[in-house]
Amino acid sequence: MTPIGLIFCIVGVPFLILLVYIMITGSTGLRRYIITRIGLTLPMVFIMGSMVFFIMHVLPGDPITSALGPKATPEIVENIRESLGLNEPLIVQYGVFLKNMITLDFGNSLVGGHRPIIDEMSERFPATLELVIPAAILALMIGIIGGTFAAAKRKTARDYSLRIYSVIIYSLPIFWFGLMLQLLFGVVLGWFPISGRIDPVIGTTLEHVTNIYSIDAFISRNWLALYSVIRHLVLPTLTLGLILSGVFLRMTRINVIETLQTDYIAAARARGIREHAVVYQHALKNAMIPVITLIGLQVAILLAGAVLTETIFSWPGMGSYLVLRISARDYNAVQSVITMFALLVAFISLAVDIIYSLLDPRVKY
Amino acid sequence: MRRTRKKERLKSVFVEDKMYKKSMYTIMGLLVIVSMLLTACGAKETAVETPLATEAPAATEPPAGPVSIIIGVTDQIASLDPADAYSTHDWELIRNTGRTLLRWNPGTSDLVPDMATGMPEISEDGLTYTFTLKDDIKFGDGLALTAPMFAEQLTRLLTIGPSCPNDVADALAIPYVESITAPDDTTIVFQLKAAIAYFPQLVATAPYTPAHPDTFLTSECVLFPSAPVYGVGTWFISQFTQNEQIVLEPNTFYTGDLTPQVDQIIIRYFSDPQTLALAVQNGEVDIAWRFLGPQLITELESTEGLTVGTVNGGAIRFLVFNHDMPPMDDPNVLKAIASVIDRDAISDSVYSGTVSPLYSQNPPGFLGATEVFDTMYQSPNIDGAKAFLADSGYNETNKCVLDLWYPPEHYGAETSAWMEIIKQQLEATGVFTVNLTAQEWSTYVPALTGGNAYQGGVLGWFFDYPDASNYFDPFVYNGGMGTDVALAAEGSTFGEAINEKAQQLLDLLSAADVETDLAAREALYEQAGEVYADLVVTLPLFFQAEHVTYRSNINGSSAFGSPETLNIGGNVEFTYSMLTKEP
Numbered sequence: 032m033t034p035i036g037l038i039f040c041i042v043g044v045p046f047l048i049l050l051v052y053i054m055i056t057g058s059t060g061l062r063r064y065i066i067t068r069i070g071l072t073l074p075m076v077f078i079m080g081s082m083v084f085f086i087m088h089v090l091p092g093d094p095i096t097s098a099l100g101p102k103a104t105p106e107i108v109e110n111i112r113e114s115l116g117l118n119e120p121l122i123v124q125y126g127v128f129l130k131n132m133i134t135l136d137f138g139n140s141l142v143g144g145h146r147p148i149i150d151e152m153s154e155r156f157p158a159t160l161e162l163v164i165p166a167a168i169l170a171l172m173i174g175i176i177g178g179t180f181a182a183a184k185r186k187t188a189r190d191y192s193l194r195i196y197s198v199i200i201y202s203l204p205i206f207w208f209g210l211m212l213q214l215l216f217g218v219v220l221g222w223f224p225i226s227g228r229i230d231p232v233i234g235t236t237l238e239h240v241t242n243i244y245s246i247d248a249f250i251s252r253n254w255l256a257l258y259s260v261i262r263h264l265v266l267p268t269l270t271l272g273l274i275l276s277g278v279f280l281r282m283t284r285i286n287v288i289e290t291l292q293t294d295y296i297a298a299a300r301a302r303g304i305r306e307h308a309v310v311y312q313h314a315l316k317n318a319m320i321p322v323i324t325l326i327g328l329q330v331a332i333l334l335a336g337a338v339l340t341e342t343i344f345s346w347p348g349m350g351s352y353l354v355l356r357i358s359a360r361d362y363n364a365v366q367s368v369i370t371m372f373a374l375l376v377a378f379i380s381l382a383v384d385i386i387y388s389l390l391d392p393r394v395k396y
Numbered sequence: 397m398r399r400t401r402k403k404e405r406l407k408s409v410f411v412e413d414k415m416y417k418k419s420m421y422t423i424m425g426l427l428v429i430v431s432m433l434l435t436a437c438g439a440k441e442t443a444v445e446t447p448l449a450t451e452a453p454a455a456t457e458p459p460a461g462p463v464s465i466i467i468g469v470t471d472q473i474a475s476l477d478p479a480d481a482y483s484t485h486d487w488e489l490i491r492n493t494g495r496t497l498l499r500w501n502p503g504t505s506d507l508v509p510d511m512a513t514g515m516p517e518i519s520e521d522g523l524t525y526t527f528t529l530k531d532d533i534k535f536g537d538g539l540a541l542t543a544p545m546f547a548e549q550l551t552r553l554l555t556i557g558p559s560c561p562n563d564v565a566d567a568l569a570i571p572y573v574e575s576i577t578a579p580d581d582t583t584i585v586f587q588l589k590a591a592i593a594y595f596p597q598l599v600a601t602a603p604y605t606p607a608h609p610d611t612f613l614t615s616e617c618v619l620f621p622s623a624p625v626y627g628v629g630t631w632f633i634s635q636f637t638q639n640e641q642i643v644l645e646p647n648t649f650y651t652g653d654l655t656p657q658v659d660q661i662i663i664r665y666f667s668d669p670q671t672l673a674l675a676v677q678n679g680e681v682d683i684a685w686r687f688l689g690p691q692l693i694t695e696l697e698s699t700e701g702l703t704v705g706t707v708n709g710g711a712i713r714f715l716v717f718n719h720d721m722p723p724m725d726d727p728n729v730l731k732a733i734a735s736v737i738d739r740d741a742i743s744d745s746v747y748s749g750t751v752s753p754l755y756s757q758n759p760p761g762f763l764g765a766t767e768v769f770d771t772m773y774q775s776p777n778i779d780g781a782k783a784f785l786a787d788s789g790y791n792e793t794n795k796c797v798l799d800l801w802y803p804p805e806h807y808g809a810e811t812s813a814w815m816e817i818i819k820q821q822l823e824a825t826g827v828f829t830v831n832l833t834a835q836e837w838s839t840y841v842p843a844l845t846g847g848n849a850y851q852g853g854v855l856g857w858f859f860d861y862p863d864a865s866n867y868f869d870p871f872v873y874n875g876g877m878g879t880d881v882a883l884a885a886e887g888s889t890f891g892e893a894i895n896e897k898a899q900q901l902l903d904l905l906s907a908a909d910v911e912t913d914l915a916a917r918e919a920l921y922e923q924a925g926e927v928y929a930d931l932v933v934t935l936p937l938f939f940q941a942e943h944v945t946y947r948s949n950i951n952g953s954s955a956f957g958s959p960e961t962l963n964i965g966g967n968v969e970f971t972y973s974m975l976t977k978e979p
């Protein structure tokens with residue numbers, strides 16, 4: 032089984048089980064909602080894929096000439112174009128693309144070694160997951176804890192400081208912020224590595240199973256590798272996580288403030304419940320509901336941020352792959368990555384909506 | 397009473413709450429600090445990491461391990477199949493894991509026998525090259541290389557090569573080689589289609605490397621074989637993680653004179669040159685190789701603990717003119733352009749002096765290279781340019797309009813800056829009006845080299861084999877990459893004088909192609925260079941050096957040439973077995 036298949040099994044199968052469970056035990060309204068959402072997701076991915084297909088083909092540039100340069104004779108260029116089906120009419124190419132999209136057969140890359148794109152994504156997708164998951168956790172932790180704290184200390188210096196932090200951090204260009212972290216913690220202080228996923232020498236001792244190195248290191252009990260992976264994760268995670276934490280912080284703060292002004296909070300305070308418990312146990316739970324919706328929406332931004340973060344830190348994930356292949360006009364690869372991203376965002380949004388309905392009993396579908 | 401008790405209880409709750417919070421914050425703060433310290437300043441993560449590799453204080457003495465040298469590049473692997481690979485980086489890997497009959501000695505352009513016992517025997521007609529193979533050549537897994545096996549692998553280049561994606565065969569084998577045979581276990585015979593004097597250079601290139609018959613099957617191209625990948629060279633590929641790194645270890649069966657000095661070479665792939673520059677600064681890589689831009693190189697040159705070696709490689713930039721399209725069909729216009737361009741201004745203001753002005757189509761170090769364009773036109777020579785233009789009737793009121801094209805990104809973001817300088821220099825004569833247009837690379841290349849769309853444009857060139865013919869022939873023969881000079885020889889559009897010169901150029905280059913006497917060949921290229929400059933077939937602008945940046949504990953071999961650039965010579969061959977690493 033390929034690493035990407037394994038990851039699908041780890042993440043996708045439980046999700047499917049959850050879906051089946053909800054379909055069996057959930058209310059009719061919820062069932063109808065899920066079916067509608069899935070029904071809407073498929074055309075959305077189709078429209079997205081089609082748009083990318085036509086945009087990539089309309090843009091000037093040809094992957095074969097681009098890759099071969101002036102040394103290739105027109106005959107060689109023509110032969111390669113023909114072998115890759117690029118001489119076919121656009122509508123025929125579109126048909127092939129749709130068929131491939133339905134069967135999740137992404138075809139071969141048009142540049143370099145013309146490798147199967149599924150192989151290239153198998154190698155890179157786990158790297159992206161390894162980056163975005165801790166970054167999302169960091170963003171949520173800072174956002175939720177900081178936002179709640181700011182709300183609890185409303186109109187104090189600590190509140191203002193956190194609000195300023197959230198505005199500044201969210202408005203920083205990610206490539207600049209990443210570079211500053213690299214310079215400070217990598218070059219000046221020498222605390223953390225600035226590139227790659229693992230120390231190259233230790234990397235030779237790591238057995239690749241899922242291609243998520245932290246998991247691979249853990250299951251093979253290669254603690255040195257695990258330590259190296261964590262060290263390599265620090266700066267990219269900080270870059271992506273801190274940038275995203277700003278929006279979560281502001282959203283959480285506003286929601287907690289609103290919740291703290293409700294009657295049941297006043298009643299809780301009147302009953303003498305500790306302020307800490309009022310804020311963190313009573314107010315935060317209810318304030319979290321809109322924040323969960325925001326998490327779903329932020330997945331797309333997280334992936335977009337990963338594109339830049341991966342490039343800055345030479346992190347061999349889907350983002351850096353996308354950048355590389357856009358410049359090479361590799362239609363197949365770009366279409367595949369964007370389709371993959373679209374599917375991911377769509378299903379995470381769906382998952383968030385389902386969780387939303389489970390968390391908030393007031394929500395009826 | 398009860399109210400007072402409740403009040404006190406509430407008070408105590410709040411006091412407890414405050415204390416609880418304080419203690420929680422203290423614990424959390426301590427945990428964060430401790431974890432940061434442990435992560436950042438703890439024991440180094442690897443036993444084999446170099447002492448320079450991190451500036452973090454080492455808490456423990458690392459135990460002994462293999463000595464590894466890490467080389468960072470921004471290149472990518474496109475193919476590891478010798479019958480297919482056609483990029484500098486792929487060739488570098490193939491050459492370090494393989495051997496050829498002849499090779500360039502590290503750090504020099506001297507061609508010497510490697511797998512062959514001596515230089516080839518050449519038949520009278522120059523069509524048959526016979527090599528004798530040494531009898532102790534073995535692949536990394538112990539398999540002995542015989543001449544029939546080698547001939548079969550090279551025949552594979554001719555048979556399946558053209559169907560492979562990168563198709564090196566159509567560039568460096570099919571046009572030249574008729575057949576490859578092995579009459580016995582140690583003799584290899586190349587039968588050529590036409591006599592060429594530079595065939596020894598060709599057989600020293602990566603496509604002529606024997607590939608392992610069990611890995612590289614005769615029936616198909618194997619671009620990314622699974623590790624281990626064994627060749628007959630100094631190293632074998634022990635691990636290969638796509639997009640991340642490739643690990644080379646010494647071939648224990650290697651019997652040549654380039655024995656590896658370290659236990660591992662790790663090539664790490666970077667997506668961003670800036671990150672590569674930072675990585676060599678903080679010791680994550682020992683050597684930063686291709687490519688760092690001129691700005692990064694300038695920064696690294698002033699960084700303590702790093703050495704930047706400049707390799708005067710063969711990457712050149714020049715203007716291509718379509719001699720079949722007005723106003724470039726007027727020799728006076730071309731000569732005027734050649735008289736105006738100030739190459740030093742481009743080098744200094746755009747590249748901070750990291751590129752060198754180029755005054756001949758073949759760069760310094762190549763056979764017959766002279767500064768003929770400088771001698772002939774003494775640029776910048778505005779008066780000379782005006783005189784040429786006046787002869788063709790151009791002046792301040794009747795300006796010569798030029799349309800020049802360039803790709804904005806392919807040769808670096810600096811291209812638009814130096815094209816703007818060229819425009820300014822030409823327009824400073826008061827007789828030229830220049831229209832500059834940027835065009836996306838894949839549209840640009842066929843338009844320029846096709847020879848029927850652009851008057852002129854920028855092109856870059858890097859040799860396939862280090863010989864002057866590889867700098868002249870492509871721009872003269874056939875369409876000449878859009879110069880259409882060969883048309884002149886046929887007398888299609890040019891005047892009689894130009895036709896004669898173009899024919900003279902073709903004759904000189906044809907003679908040089910087959911001349912085996914080095915001195916005579918050099919003289920032919922010198923003469924060809926003069927005619928080339930007179931016709932201004934192309935206008936050489938500058939050549940771009942390659943830069944290798946390495947840490948202070950890395951050394952090349954003083955037994956071979958150019959140790960200051962880690963024995964990378966003008967042919968940009970990086971021989972990893974030259975490298976040593978001080979503890």
